[in-house]
Amino acid sequence: MRNIKLTLQYDGTNYCGWQIQPNGTTIQGILTEILRRITSEKIILHGAGRTDAGVHAFGQVASFLTEKQIACDKLKRAINGNLPLDIRVSSVEEVAQDFHARFSAKGKSYRYQVGIGEIVSPFKYRYFYHYPYKLNLLNLQIAASNLIGTHNFAAFATAPETHSCIRTITSIEIEEKEDKLIFQVSGNGFLRYMVRTIVGTLLEVGRGKLEVEKIIKILQSQDRSQAGPTAPACGLTLLKVDY
Numbered sequence: 001m002r003n004i005k006l007t008l009q010y011d012g013t014n015y016c017g018w019q020i021q022p023n024g025t026t027i028q029g030i031l032t033e034i035l036r037r038i039t040s041e042k043i044i045l046h047g048a049g050r051t052d053a054g055v056h057a058f059g060q061v062a063s064f065l066t067e068k069q070i071a072c073d074k075l076k077r078a079i080n081g082n083l084p085l086d087i088r089v090s091s092v093e094e095v096a097q098d099f100h101a102r103f104s105a106k107g108k109s110y111r112y113q114v115g116i117g118e119i120v121s122p123f124k125y126r127y128f129y130h131y132p133y134k135l136n137l138l139n140l141q142i143a144a145s146n147l148i149g150t151h152n153f154a155a156f157a158t159a160p161e162t163h164s165c166i167r168t169i170t171s172i173e174i175e176e177k178e179d180k181l182i183f184q185v186s187g188n189g190f191l192r193y194m195v196r197t198i199v200g201t202l203l204e205v206g207r208g209k210l211e212v213e214k215i216i217k218i219l220q221s222q223d224r225s226q227a228g229p230t231a232p233a234c235g236l237t238l239l240k241v242d243y
Helices: 027-039 072-082 137-145 194-207 214-221
Strands: 002-010 056-066 087-095 107-115 149-152 166-177 180-187 236-242
Touching: 002 027, 002 072, 027 056, 027 072, 027 087, 072 087, 107 194, 137 166, 137 194, 166 194, 180 194, 194 214
Parallel strands: 056 236
Antiparallel strands: 002 056, 002 087, 107 180, 107 236, 149 166, 166 180
């Protein structure tokens, strides 16, 4: 039995997220069906994490077990030859038997892109949240610094599916480039909608609708209703998974 690791890129616009659903086209569903056809086996595909509907990935990771002795380069060509063009497998490698895409992960990094100009180009709108308001970058960065570390992030998650909302954020970088604002958030794990809610709340700070100090109170409250709106899925990309 071989353990195979896939690294994936996809535009999530046309999909109902990563995880297989009974009524909806998903990344996991498409890949699983293709792998079953290629191997003639009942493949169980594990992902590093669930990306929601409309969320993109540059470095999603998945793994599965197979008895087929197909070379990794041939397997990569076979998978990509059957995938729609908005999903690509960037690498295929055989890994140790104890590797698991989800449970072996040590951390993840996400990027969120905000278009702050008057318009967002039609060539970019799939990957940007248009937020054409004047923002105070320094206030954004100061507020974000209060979220770094190990905290209970219940206030920044929607209907957490785990018993614990304690996570560690190792860095939040916010950079302004011409007509766009780029957030990069890294940590040991993230709750559902956590990154998007952090971005939505920080934008309220940058716009002056929330005081910088309010971020600490929101975090301590562990109350989702205290935080800002959840930013749209289109701006979010899973950049990489660390092992």
